[in-house]
Amino acid sequence: MSVANVEMASSAMSPVALFLQADIVVKAVMIGLLLASLWTWAIIIGHWLKVRRLSAGSETFERDFWKADDIDRFYDQRGKEDVPSAKVFAAGLTEWRRSTAGARVDREGTRARLAVAMHAAVGAEVDRIASRLNILATVGSVAPFVGLFGTVWGIMRSFTAIAGANNTSLAVVAPGIAEALFATALGLFAAIPAVIAYNRMTYGVNRIEARLQRFADGFHGTLSRELDQEG
């Protein structure tokens, strides 16, 4: 094999060439998988940036909160921040103000309402963070099958080509098989990061939820003590 042939072979095996040689169905599969991969990585990177920003913000917010002397003034200063802990804090304090606005305060009812309100806020925040993870799960489980479909289709086509050429030499079979296998490669290329990221992010979201819940419980304790002192 001469050098020129090697060059030709390597250019014939480049992704663009493989894509251009492929059948229309395989092309559609490849485009879909490429978009899935793009979307997966967009979600992974976006989620990573978002979680990093939100958890850093929550951490500073909680640290400042436990240091703060006056809860009402702290709420006026920092209560509007776009941070999960701030949302939970705002939900709790709003409920507290509503419940204690009247002359008579039902302590048990107030405690229950506070707990429910903050629990709901935690759930809403977690939902907001985890909103895209189901896409990762879908891509991770479906992309290999889509790639496999493309491969099966491409191999069927290259077998038809064999039958047409009346020749079983590898030179007839190889390009079709290669382009067909490229579909599976793309499927795995999209699915593997998606599955890894999904598992890792589910774990991360659970940790954020647990932390928010702990913060909510602590704040609930504070408000509950306050309630006892008022009465």
Place this chain on the structure above:
Amino acid sequence: MDRTEATGFGIAFAGHAALLAALSLGLATVHMPVRNDPIEVSLVDEVALQSASPTPTLEAPAPMLGEVEGPPEPVAAPSLPEPTPTPQVEPQPQPRVEPRAAPPAPAPRPTPQPVRRPPQPQPQPKAAPPKAAPKPAPPRSNPKPAPGGQAQSKASNNPRSTGRLDGLLSGIGATPSQSKSTTPPASTIGSAQRSALRAEVQRQLKPHWKAPTGADAEQLRTVVTVTLSRSGAVVDIGDIETTGITASNRAQVKLHQEQAVRAIRLAAPFRLPAEYYEAWKVIQPTFDRRL
């Protein structure tokens, strides 16, 4: 889509574009060094123009003249089945030499050349009687050192008397051989030659043989009987027999046979030593997966 998601999408898009560009430009491919594919060489070492039989000569065996009343050479005759002159002269008074005792002496002689020019020495037998003893001597170095020293000195130079059989010698060498055959008789083509010819036939068939592939196809063996002309061309393709047929390769049998016949047709004419035509007039090459 908020700001982080947009950022993530931008980064992901850039990464994919970079990866695609790297793969397209071949940056990620390893350049394989140009390799020299090995060339298949088959060594056939025994295609020799060499006969296993004793060197055939067309000269008449030298008659040995014994002393008139002497005892007829007791030592040499029983020791070798080969050629003590006494038994030979008796039954065969004509000048043509028959293949003497091919089986007992398979391949000891490295001098094959005399095969080629048998016709030339034909006139010589006439001269044989005068210089009797030295002629048959070369192929017969063994029997000469007979235990009796006097026998040696007598045999080397002087015609020995064979007693009462003297009269039989009168016709020897008088008539030249009628035979025009230039090939040794078939029996002189020994097993070494036959196997060498078989190997040579296989070697010439090999480049044209392509075994069919498929389930159990490697178990098929096809033997084709081919008749060749003297020039090596295929005269006739006879029996084609295939063994090793199983249920799963039954479909391949016909193809196997066709490929075998095709290989023979493509390989013809066979270039084989003409001297041994008798041995390769009919060849039976066996085609299997590896030939």
